[in-house]
Amino acid sequence: xxxxxxxxxxxxxxxxxxxxxxxxxxxxxxxxxxxxxxxxxxxxxxxxxxxxxxxxxxxxxxxxxxxxxxxxxxxxxxxxxxxxxxxxxxxxxxxxxxxxxxxxxxxxxxxxxxxxxxxx
Amino acid sequence: xxxxxxxxxxxxxxxxxxxxxxxxxxxxxxxxxxxxxxxxxxxxxxxxxxxxxxxxxxxxxxxxxxxxxxxxxxxxxxxxxxxxxxxxxxxxxxxxxxxxxxxxxxxxxxxxxxxxxxxxxxxxxxxxxxxxxxxxxxxxxxxxxxxxxxxxxxxxxxxxxxxxxxxxxxxxxxxxxxxxxxxxxxxxxxxxxxxxxxxxxxxxxxxxxxxxxxxxxxxxxxxxxxxxxxxxxxxxxxxxxxxxxxxxxxxxxxxxxxxxxxxxxxxxxxxxxxxxxxxxxxxxxxxxxxxxxxxxxxxxxxxxxxxxxxxxxxxxxxxxxxxxxxxxxxxxxxxxxxxxxxxxxxxxxxxxxxxxxxxxxxxxxxxxxxxxxxxxxxxxxxxxxxxxxxxxxxxxxxxxxxxxxxxxxxxxxxxxxxxxxxxxxxxxxxxxxxxxxxxxxxxxxxxxxxxxxxxxxxxxxxxxxxxxxxxxxxxxxxxxxxxxxxxxxxxxxxxxxxxxxxxxxxxxxxxxxxxxxxxxxxxxxxxxxxxxxxxxxxxxxxxxxxxxxxxxxxxxxxxxxxxxxxxxxxxxxxxxxxxxxxxxxxxxxxxxxxxxxxxxxxxxxxxxxxxxxxxxxxxxxxxxxxxxxxxxxxxxxxxxxxxxxxxxxxxxxxxxxxx
Numbered sequence: 109x110x111x112x113x114x115x116x117x118x119x120x121x122x123x124x125x126x127x128x129x130x131x132x133x134x135x136x137x138x139x140x141x142x143x144x145x146x147x148x149x150x151x152x153x154x155x156x157x158x159x160x161x162x163x164x165x166x167x168x169x170x171x172x173x174x175x176x177x178x179x180x181x182x183x184x185x186x187x188x189x190x191x192x193x194x195x196x197x198x199x200x201x202x203x204x205x206x207x208x209x210x211x212x213x214x215x216x217x218x219x220x221x222x223x224x225x226x227x228x
Numbered sequence: 229x230x231x232x233x234x235x236x237x238x239x240x241x242x243x244x245x246x247x248x249x250x251x252x253x254x255x256x257x258x259x260x261x262x263x264x265x266x267x268x269x270x271x272x273x274x275x276x277x278x279x280x281x282x283x284x285x286x287x288x289x290x291x292x293x294x295x296x297x298x299x300x301x302x303x304x305x306x307x308x309x310x311x312x313x314x315x316x317x318x319x320x321x322x323x324x325x326x327x328x329x330x331x332x333x334x335x336x337x338x339x340x341x342x343x344x345x346x347x348x349x350x351x352x353x354x355x356x357x358x359x360x361x362x363x364x365x366x367x368x369x370x371x372x373x374x375x376x377x378x379x380x381x382x383x384x385x386x387x388x389x390x391x392x393x394x395x396x397x398x399x400x401x402x403x404x405x406x407x408x409x410x411x412x413x414x415x416x417x418x419x420x421x422x423x424x425x426x427x428x429x430x431x432x433x434x435x436x437x438x439x440x441x442x443x444x445x446x447x448x449x450x451x452x453x454x455x456x457x458x459x460x461x462x463x464x465x466x467x468x469x470x471x472x473x474x475x476x477x478x479x480x481x482x483x484x485x486x487x488x489x490x491x492x493x494x495x496x497x498x499x500x501x502x503x504x505x506x507x508x509x510x511x512x513x514x515x516x517x518x519x520x521x522x523x524x525x526x527x528x529x530x531x532x533x534x535x536x537x538x539x540x541x542x543x544x545x546x547x548x549x550x551x552x553x554x555x556x557x558x559x560x561x562x563x564x565x566x567x568x569x570x571x572x573x574x575x576x577x578x579x580x581x582x583x584x585x586x587x588x589x590x591x592x593x594x595x596x597x598x599x600x601x602x603x604x605x606x607x608x609x610x611x612x613x614x615x616x617x618x619x620x621x622x623x624x625x626x627x628x629x630x631x632x633x634x635x636x637x638x639x640x641x642x643x644x645x646x647x648x649x650x651x652x653x654x655x656x657x658x659x660x661x662x663x664x665x666x667x668x669x670x671x672x673x674x675x676x677x678x679x680x681x682x683x684x685x686x687x688x689x690x691x692x693x694x695x696x697x698x699x700x701x702x703x704x705x706x707x708x709x710x711x712x713x714x715x716x717x718x719x720x721x722x723x724x725x726x727x728x729x730x731x732x733x734x735x736x737x738x739x740x741x742x743x744x745x746x747x748x749x750x751x752x753x754x755x756x757x758x759x760x761x762x763x764x765x766x767x768x769x770x771x772x773x774x775x776x777x778x779x780x781x782x783x784x785x786x787x788x789x790x791x792x793x794x795x796x797x798x799x800x801x802x803x804x805x806x807x808x809x810x811x812x813x814x815x816x817x818x819x820x821x822x823x824x825x826x827x828x829x830x831x832x833x834x835x836x837x838x839x840x841x842x843x844x845x846x847x848x849x850x851x852x853x854x855x856x857x858x859x860x861x862x863x864x865x866x867x868x869x870x871x872x873x874x875x876x877x878x879x880x881x882x883x884x885x886x887x
Binding site: 123124163205206214 | 281
């Protein structure tokens with residue numbers, strides 16, 4: 109059971125991610141964009157952050173930079189949910205400090221497998 | 229863990245995608261007007277979300293389609309391609325096409341059709357490539373080898389990115405037997421050791437049938453944060469007793485969901501998204517109510533007359549809270565009219581282009597809220613009026629110039645609250661109603677005997693007459709009014725009204741007044757025999773006490789009474805509803821003059837009790853449809869009163885006359 113922050117501007121995607129992870133016993137907090145995620149991360153310590161790349165207000169890549177600038181988020185796994193198989197976007201996420209990525213579309217099983225990978 | 233059913237998220241996905249498409253359309257139109265590149269980002273994000281969602285929730289056709297649109301948008305976003313009118317046009321058509329796909333998705337029909345396929349090819353062609361006809365050709369799996377040597381040395385900062393070497397070692401151990409040697413050569417003395425950096429490297433021998441791609445996949449996220457080599461170990465192959473199939477296959481691609489097969493009826497289960505502040509307000513009110521209730525509870529024991537004032541104060545408080553609670557609960561179903569207004573920019577653009585007119589659309593008061601039920605029904609009448617304004621009201625640029633106006637006509641939609649109603653005004657600065665044309669047409673159709681004595685208001689009213697014009701008519705001189713009777717009927721069915729102000733040469737203003745909600749009506753309570761009836765206040769002209777000489781009986785048993793220079797039919801509610809009124813003598817009861825379906829009638833009742841707000845309950849849901857009755861309400865004493873449907877009664881009366 110881990111504390112996970114799910115960040116996506118799409119309510120249906122966010123709902124699917126949160127529902128799947130809660131079903132596996134995790135404690136999930138949802139955020140609609142990068143800015144809200146950063147605000148939420150300031151208030152509590154998450155074990156894992158899952159974030160979409162394209163979001164209004166603050167995109168996922170900027171969000172990773174902001175989180176990595178916070179001492180308590182150094183080393184916390186942050187995964188980008190991306191449909192963009194362009195390596196440059198992945199690399200941009202990596203350069204910003206993301207741990208890895210999960211390529212959309214994924215199904216609940218793939219999501220759980222990946223989360224398990226990261227949380228050990 | 230069992231498979232999570234994704235169908236529960238479909239409704240949310242459909243709703244947000246619809247909003248996304250609306251946002252795309254609005255942004256495309258704004259781009260067309262010369263907006264900035266931030267708009268492209270908005271459009272891209274919407275397309276991107278739809279693509280991701282449709283792939284996730286099992287709509288591959290939609291994902292394939294949006295993929296092409298997204299690629300095109302990506303090029304626009306990166307500035308690799310200039311935005312021009314033809315691209316905007318193509319993307320607008322894509323929005324339409326996607327809307328069609330969503331409609332089919334909700335009814336469970338196949339999403340792609342010849343048209344969407346053609347448009348997808350067109351999108352693909354626009355970015356200079358051919359659309360793949362099938363999604364994702366699977367790469368042939370590389371042959372698996374029995375043994376691998378992996379040299380892995382993370383760069384110092386790898387841990388900071390949240391990647392732990394232990395995780396990778398664990399994953400490798402799932403692929404086969406490991407023999408791991410740590411390489412601590414670069415480990416600094418303890419005093420200089422920074423625990424947040426990686427200092428170790430590993431040489432790992434993996435024995436198991438795994439392909440190089442699968443092993444590399446383990447290090448996928450850290451490929452530029454470590455030194456990595458993966459090589460096959462050449463060794464004499466020990467004959468394995470059982471040749472297994474490849475131990476690890478790449479993750480199977482997502483099977484199409486069974487949603488299509490086991491689709492629940494795709495009925496429009498409608499939902500409303502409610503702002504959290506509204507919910508908070510409700511919770512506060514309920515809290516207040518509970519406090520009031522416990523205060524009133526103290527009166528149950530040992531009540532004496534000197535506490536009567538306190539009781540009255542308590543009851544007054546209860547009434548206040550109940551009213552506030554009622555308003556707040558109604559507010560939950562209140563949505564901004566923006567969702568209806570949003571369809572107009574596109575419509576106005578397309579229609580004015582088609583007719584060779586230049587129109588500037590002003591939308592005012594988009595945040596005005598009204599009940600969802602009203603909102604859903606007001607769209608069509610508004611569309612009708614907007615069409616009319618562009619079609620018949622606004623002139624072509626040369627005509628405008630001839631009339632001394634600027635080339636560009638203005639069409640303005642304004643929503644606002646006035647008292648307990650919402651008012652939507654559709655105004656244009658076009659030619660206004662053409663009095664002569666209207667009078668001539670009314671004469672032709674035999675609606676009037678002569679047009680001389682008609683005031684401007686009366687002429688304007690003519691366009692609402694059924695049969696005033698036929699939809700097939702498209703003469704540019706038509707004085708407006710394609711099916712305006714239908715518009716009025718739709719609005720009146722909602723308990724509203726339509727009015728016109730027009731000045732020839734200057735333009736017209738159509739004003740639609742609507743109730744804020746259909747759930748509560750203001751009514752007048754009337755008694756007929758022992759029964760209560762509610763007459764909707766909005767339809768009442770006035771109540772009169774008749775004298776015998778105002779009454780005429782016509783052949784066939786109908787009665788007419790004289791009211792303001794006209795003879796109106798009397799409907800005796802006791803006969804219409806067979807409820808045994810006590811006053812057969814018309815002079816002793818009251819006649820309520822009401823208007824419905826564009827004609828006036830008098831309802832004969834025993835007496836009027838007074839005005840009250842009635843919470844409308846559906847009769848159909850609890851019993852069945854009853855002619856002349858639009859619903860029911862529960863009175864303070866717990867008894868049921870029927871709400872009179874004026875339009876229905878007028879129709880009943882017409883049939884009786886015809887019979």
